[in-house]
Amino acid sequence: SHINGANDNGSGTAIIHSLASFFSNHPVPSDVQIFFLFTGSEETGLRGMKHFMSTIGNTLDRTTTLFVNFDNVGGGDLHYLLGEGMLSYQPYDPELIDLAKRVDTQGKIMPRKNLLLPTDALVPAAAGFKAITFISFMPNSRLPNYHWYTDTFANVDQDHLRFVEQFAIDYVQELLK
Numbered sequence: 001s002h003i004n005g006a007n008d009n010g011s012g013t014a015i016i017h018s019l020a021s022f023f024s025n026h027p028v029p030s031d032v033q034i035f036f037l038f039t040g041s042e043e044t045g046l047r048g049m050k051h052f053m054s055t056i057g058n059t060l061d062r063t064t065t066l067f068v069n070f071d072n073v074g075g076g077d078l079h080y081l082l083g084e085g086m087l088s089y090q091p092y093d094p095e096l097i098d099l100a101k102r103v104d105t106q107g108k109i110m111p112r113k114n115l116l117l118p119t120d121a122l123v124p125a126a127a128g129f130k131a132i133t134f135i136s137f138m139p140n141s142r143l144p145n146y147h148w149y150t151d152t153f154a155n156v157d158q159d160h161l162r163f164v165e166q167f168a169i170d171y172v173q174e175l176l177k
Helices: 006-024 047-054 094-103 122-126 158-175
Strands: 066-071 077-081 110-112 130-137
Touching: 006 066, 006 158, 047 122, 066 158, 077 158, 094 130, 094 158, 122 130, 130 158
Parallel strands: 066 130, 077 110
Antiparallel strands: 077 130
16 A cells, blocks of 8 residues: 655655755855755666666766765664665775764764665665765664555654754765865
């Protein structure tokens, strides 16, 4: 049956929208372009990200383009993935991982080696771009309300979402330095 998708991935969409709003009012260096990408069809083979990469993505410079992905961040504890891959493991960029550790001044964000299912950042990482995914898990290592009828706005932890929002802003601001 239909799933509302408030956590997966309305929460990530909300974070990216918040970043777009923040940076529309805060200048970025003149030599930087920020794209706010909202992909679809992740569950059916990462089709949205694959389409982006096969069109616009293949025109971007692999040495200067970074992908920062927020997926399922509506509750639990925030993590950063060290890499992804079901058959072949694709490590994420060590500099982006180190930055996550530095920006997390409270020691609340934890590393996680891999997932059983891929996120959108796997596609650019496998294509040679620097990438990282931020994702939240419950203490039992499950995603909150993942693909379940309870994945509604009422079950999104607003305090956690605000924490992720501030972390995302701080993280991207550090990337811009």
